Amino acid sequence: MPNALELTGIRKTFDGFAALTDAHFSARWGEVHALLGENGAGKSSLMNIAAGLYAPEAGQLLVDDNPVRFAGPRDAAKHRIGMVHQHFKLVRPFTVAQNILLTAPPPPEFQSHGERLREISRDIRNKAAELGFDIDPSKRVDALSVAEQQRVEILKVLLAGARILILDEPTAVLTDQEAARLLQTVQGLARKGAAVVLVTHKMADVKTYADRVTVMRGGRTVATLNPQEASVAELVKLTVGESIAAQGFQPSAAPRGPVRLSVRGLRTPASPEGRRVLDGVDLDLHAGEIYGLAGVGGNGQGELAGAIMGLEGEPTEGEMRLEGHRDLKTMPASVRRSIGIAAIPADRYGLALAGGLSVAENYAIGRVHTGRYGPVWRLRRGRIQSDTQEAVRAFDVQGVRSVAQKAALLSGGNAQKLVLAREFGKSPTLVLAHSPSRGLDVRASAEVHARLRAARDSGAAVLLISEDLDEVLQLADRVGVMTRGRIAGEFAQPADRQAIGQAMVDHG
Template identity: 75%
Template sequence: MATALQLTGIGKSFDGFQALTDADFDARWGEVHALLGENGAGKSSLMNIAAGLYAPEAGRMWVDDNPVQLGGPRDAARHRIGMVHQHFKLVKPFTVAENILLGHPLASGEGSHRKRLGQLEAQIRAKAAELGFDIDPTQRVAHLSIAEQQRVEILKVLLAGARILILDEPTAVLTDAEAERLLSTVQALARSGAAVVLVTHKMADVKTYADRVTVMRGGRTVKTVDPKQVAVAELVQLTVGDSVAVPQRRRDGVAAGAPRLTVRGLRSAVAGGRPALDGVDLQLKAGEIYGLAGVGGNGQGELAAALMGLDDAVEGDITLQDVGDLKRLSNAQRRSLQFAAIPADRYGLALAGALTVAENFGIGQVHAGSYGSPWRLDTRKLEADAQAAVEQFDVQGVRSLGQKAALLSGGNAQKLVLAREFGRAPRIVLAHSPSRGLDVRAGAEVHARLLAARDAGAAVLLISEDLDEVLALADRVGVMTRGRIVAEFDQPADRQAVGQAMTDHG
């Protein structure tokens, strides 16, 4: 088969972080080529370059054996490349046809808007029938299910002329039946002569629907193989790395204490598609780090939000030892019970960038009255405590306590969050991706704080997409996929077994 798309030696960095290093990939006409890897492996970054969203800093690209240099997504569309992103780019108040018209050649055609929209509605019905999609072009997107919205995205790129179709984690939010139907459709599309790139982490999808699979890890291309000729165990090993012993920074022989936080049957409501939380059962014990592994988008963020009090729209039980129902407590009450919360979005949820370093440090205790009333703050005491915390937690780059928190680097911003959250010995620590985006030194300092909290008797929940981080810190390891915890492992856990659990249930 002739080559439809080829990328060689691709390099790309973001704010000093090297996302891609000498990455290679090619897709042929008539095939489904899977791009497999963990979150952060570089899959989406590489395909965003193929779709014209990012410009590579190194390497070359060919379409149909012709060298190309894309100036943006419109350029990619002219080369008949279309990408369906994991997070849909649809205008919810618009109809299906109005959304598709935005990127369609008819948008700048002749005739009235109504006439062009009518022509497009006819094209949508014809293409939907050809693909087996049940789509009403006059329906507003806001009223469609997740699966239906995804079909609209596919129709949008195909009707714009795409013959190289890139699907980024297309089955992440679909039910099994919806996923099977979608992948059968795109496989048929490839057999009709198109080239389909399936960006995924799911072994079952790769084994069933892909003609070839390229594995990426750490921003590099590891290997391209025929999925029918290799065992799942080999694909798992290529994806997560060799099953080598990871140094365990644990207290050998020290048993965990009593259950401190118990979660039973936690579910989130959702309009269409699968619920983000679909019956989570979890128990956090005193003096233990429970590491929750899994590929992003499987409910980890929603679980963290529910436990941190950021989302009350959940069903099920969250019970705190000696207190009872956690859901009835306000955030202020949770803080008074010595909860430490480290959300994944440190700038959006953990810090107020426009406030000062001192204000960000003290904000958690102002309502508790530690610094007087909110209208008459004891700024001297607040600044003294903030200065001591900055020194204790080695928050670099603080020229003065009146400096805006937004000016801190990622690592130092995270250290400021830790200084505030661990200012009083916590009983419960909820940490979601606490070292994401940090350099090795800053990440190690975050890890040291989590271990110290555990050793002081706290119950620690560590949610991370970095399997190395989970295996290095956790006393017990859980695996979360599709809104449920599907497996648990005592330490020392086998890396390949954990990786298998992450993919088996996808």
């Protein structure tokens, strides 16, 4: 079977750091080829070279067994290569149709912009129906959930005509049913002759859908093998260099405490069609427990998280009371942080970190309001530096050569550990964690989960919002299903996975 895409002897450095030293990868027409590796192993860097975003300093790139050199993503697109990135490349104030129009082939000269947009909208609806997605082409991207934005990215690549598809963590924010549908569709595209590269950390996806798997570690290719001939334990060992024991649900040793957060009748304004994104949310979250909120993306989970964090678009009805305090709706976000609310948003680069600022600045910004670093016009830089260095060590944030380096240079897992270091720098009373291990590898996910369990065991109330049902069942003491802007059902552990999945489908 001929190679659709091949990279050999690839080397790439960033700011003197070798991200790739001797990387090799090939994908054949008609196959799904999985790419495994820890965060920082070089997977995304290698695929960014294939997509034309980076130029290699050494090595060769071939498409259809012919050497090519890309000056940018447009060159890659001309060779029908499309990449769905882990961190989305969407224009947030634009609609779905406008975003896809940006990458669509140019229209005929006689076609007006309005006609072209209507044509694109029809294409979006048709392709979305084929994939089982529920996407409104006229909806603005900044009004979509993270899961819905992921679907738009997938639609954008497919509608641009890509036959070599690079999917970076495509199922990270999908439910079991959605992920199965998507991967079945992707597998079907491969069987029709496309080449699919599946960058993933989900071993089950590799075992079920991949024809071959390549493992990377430390910027090098470790092995390429048939996933059916290797056990999950062997794949994990190749990925991390050691065996990591799988962990199931671990209940807290301490008894559950009093209600820490009480949410009653939470509603957002109705749309012109009469729909409310939050439509009567009732929730009690106890101290010393992890409450897992499952559900199909777009049912109000992001808006609930934003309401608790104090972001724009506050609900107009209902109340959110933290034990011993007045209604959170009356408090600005800074006050909420000062009374012990810690937040780990789903979009770590959009809402949790400023990539252009240093590691130290990103860490310190969560404590400047406490006065620890002096007045804002004369900050104590030495204390900021020493605190950040201590936090980086304590939370094992890798890739930090200096706390003065930009946070954008950190891999996904290490960026998330920096967020955890900042949010858990003071003992929180309430932790809001939205998709905390999205896009993270086995080791980084395990570390994030351990931190959430430790917060629970120390008496914090933890609200875990995740579209990864495995994560919810692994961490949550109680599971709620959110559909159509409200809690549609609750399940105690040990929870029935099928019953939860059915609740999500029946009401979604």
